[in-house]
Amino acid sequence: MLLAAGNLAAQGPESLESMEREALRQFLESNIAASSSFDDRFDAEVWLVDMSARLARLLPDTQARLELLRQIHAAATRSALSPELVLAVIEVESHFDRFAVSRAGAQGLMQVMPFWKNEIGRPNDNLTDNLTNLDYGCRILQFYLRREDGVLARALAAYNGSSGKRVYSDKVERAWRERWRTNDLDWRE
Structure with a gap:
């Protein structure tokens, strides 16, 4: 794939963008699926109680908040991403x-x-449906x-369409550090 990218780069940015888009399309198509994300009930309860308290200021309805947190955890876990x-x-x-x-027309949570x-x-597919949006968004970020x-900063910039810039990834890192952090993430450049 790297060799192909090198050949396409010589053809111009449109060809490289087309190849990347096709690779991401294939990745999404083969990976959007459902599964359970918690290995143990105790871990689930601890995480859900902790994150629920952090999210309460934005989503006051407890049931809706817990359901969303379960959905986020499941989609993140399926995509090998940190739920935080x-x-x-x-x-x-x-x-x-x-x-x-x-x-730009982007929709939903992610x-x-x-x-x-x-x-x-x-x-x-309905991108305002949480399950659908989370599956798409998490798989795109995973890709x-x-x-x-x-490298999180570069991946986040690509996700946001701002490759080569740090503004977006810095915002995400700041939100993570201030509100969602539970374990370390490698934010190296």
Whole structure:
């Protein structure tokens, strides 16, 4: 794949973007699925109580808050992401508003661009549905994290469409440090 990327880079940015888009489309298509994310009931309760208290200021309804936290944990775990990182991304992207729409047209909690529905052959998916949005957003972030060799700042910038800049990744890191951190994440450059 790196050799192909090198050849396409010589052809121009449009070809490289097209190859990356196809790789991400294939990755999403093969990885959106459901599973349980907690290994143990005690771990689930501890995490849910802790995160629920942190999220209460933004989502006052306890049942809705706990359901959303379960969904976030499951989607993050399926994508090999830190659930706390996903919480920070959601805070920055939509401030936990499932109906948020950006100026560019990105939708839902993780601000997923609607063209991805057609790209992966699921045009009827509803990006304001939390489960759908979280699956798309987490898998897209997982893809960029792998592509960027685990470097969070670069992966987050790619996720946001601001590659080469630190503004977005710095916002996510700040949200993570101030509100969601439970364990260390490698924020190295």
